[in-house]
Amino acid sequence: MKKSKLKSLVKTARKKAKKDIKSSLITELREIAGRFGQDSKKIRKDIEKGSTQLAKKLSKDIKIDKSAILENSKENTVEQIAEVAEANTPASK
Numbered sequence: 001m002k003k004s005k006l007k008s009l010v011k012t013a014r015k016k017a018k019k020d021i022k023s024s025l026i027t028e029l030r031e032i033a034g035r036f037g038q039d040s041k042k043i044r045k046d047i048e049k050g051s052t053q054l055a056k057k058l059s060k061d062i063k064i065d066k067s068a069i070l071e072n073s074k075e076n077t078v079e080q081i082a083e084v085a086e087a088n089t090p091a092s093k
Helices: 003-035 041-061 066-088
Strands: none
Touching: 003 041, 003 066
């Protein structure tokens, strides 16, 4: 696989990790704030902003296994090819 394609896959994996971290932080912090009765618009905004910043920092430090990404991308392309082939075959009556 070309180096540029591998970089693209790593970047995509890092973005996905960032989204996952952010969403889990937001849900947990909102739940905790709700338990203490602190559920206001300002606190939600602060949680969003803080979660975004923390997710960005954490995702930069994550070491992504390139071999796992390669295997995963190969499986995805095989599945996509199979789906396209199934969609292009005419249905028997």
